[in-house]
Amino acid sequence: MPISSVDPEWESALNSLAWLLATCPEETIRSGHKAVEHARRACELSNWQKSLFIDTLAAAYAEVNQFEEAIVWQKKAVSIAPEDKKPDCQSRLELYQAGKPYRQSSS
Numbered sequence: 001m002p003i004s005s006v007d008p009e010w011e012s013a014l015n016s017l018a019w020l021l022a023t024c025p026e027e028t029i030r031s032g033h034k035a036v037e038h039a040r041r042a043c044e045l046s047n048w049q050k051s052l053f054i055d056t057l058a059a060a061y062a063e064v065n066q067f068e069e070a071i072v073w074q075k076k077a078v079s080i081a082p083e084d085k086k087p088d089c090q091s092r093l094e095l096y097q098a099g100k101p102y103r104q105s106s107s
Helices: 011-023 032-045 051-063 067-080 086-097
Strands: none
Touching (some): 011 051, 051 067
């Protein structure tokens, strides 16, 4: 099964794949447009109620240089994130406001 193929109804798998495609430190792995597609589907399946999935959608938009969209969705993620996740969400918001995508650490 290719890396970009997952069950289209498995929201957690879609989100994980989207996160990898949007934030991987290895450029050859990243695919922003596929990340947006998978993240949007995960958000739809979760009725836009999971901050983790919305955070991923924002990262995907940042990867395709759509920072205005990234900021809109990241603000939503910050607003509904659990308290212990808010600082990470807020730091990514600041990256997007500076016109920079988020990259996972390679370690």
